[in-house]
């Protein structure tokens with residue numbers, strides 16, 4: 001596994017295992033234990049995934065020292081604001097059953113983000129959270145919130161794949177050395193992406209599958225990826241990308257695939273309201 005250094009000097013495993021949509025009370029527990037067995041050391045959950053309990057239990061039961069596993073969770077919108085965020089952080093810690101969370105993110109950047117961020121900064125000072133970051137920040141949302149932050153976000157977790165390379169937000173994030181974490185790093189299994197000739201050509205050359213070529217490109221771009229798979233073989237092989245290197249010309253070919261368009265637009269009208277109504281986190 002390769003590690004990426006964050007702007008607060010903490011290190012994060014470059015590939016993580018995401019548990020979005022995996023149910024609690026068994027399935028997430030089994031999936032996380034399997035992922036740890038396959039070699040993953042970075043698990044990405046959220047309050048709004050409703051499976052923090054299983055993630056924490058699997059981490060505790062794995063037999064792997066806690067400091068060798070990187071755990072991310074995220075604060076949901078209902079907990080924005082200073083006092084609410086303190087409660088949200090305490091709830092995540094309690095559900096995870098862990099003494100600290102490696103990385104905690106503002107899941108959706110709407111409402112009283114500044115108040116939530118202050119609570120997250122304090123939790124970081126208290127050692128309850130090691131690194132803090134944001135998610136789904138477009139350039140407009142970044143410019144609205146981040147200039148006022150005292151602690152600059154360690155990461156911004158956004159949609160990213162070779163067809164949607166987020167060039168504008170990456171320029172802003174470079175100013176604070178904020179790392180990009182990619183959700184949907186394989187375009188959510190988009191068949192069009194997986195059959196792009198540049199990618200299938202490189203897969204042939206390196207003896208890898210198209211998904212591995214995409215993940216290698218993203219790694220070399222300095223992006224932290226959260227590839228999703230329910231297939232045990234692909235869960236394993238998506239980690240097997242550390243034994244080859246794309247040349248600079250090949251990286252440029254991959255960079256030229258960007259269309260500037262993805263599936264989620266955080267600035268679109270109605271998105272905030274839709275998300276606010278999507279989940280209620282209970283104690």
Ligand code: A2P
Nearest residue numbers: 184185186187188189211227228229230231234
């Ligand atoms: P499967 O679960 O059958 O492996 P994303 O991470 O961008 O959301 O993409 C997830 C989708 O990509 C899933 O449909 C998953 O299917 C598929 N997938 C995961 N790994 C690979 C791979 N190495 N090559 C092709 N498809 C993959």
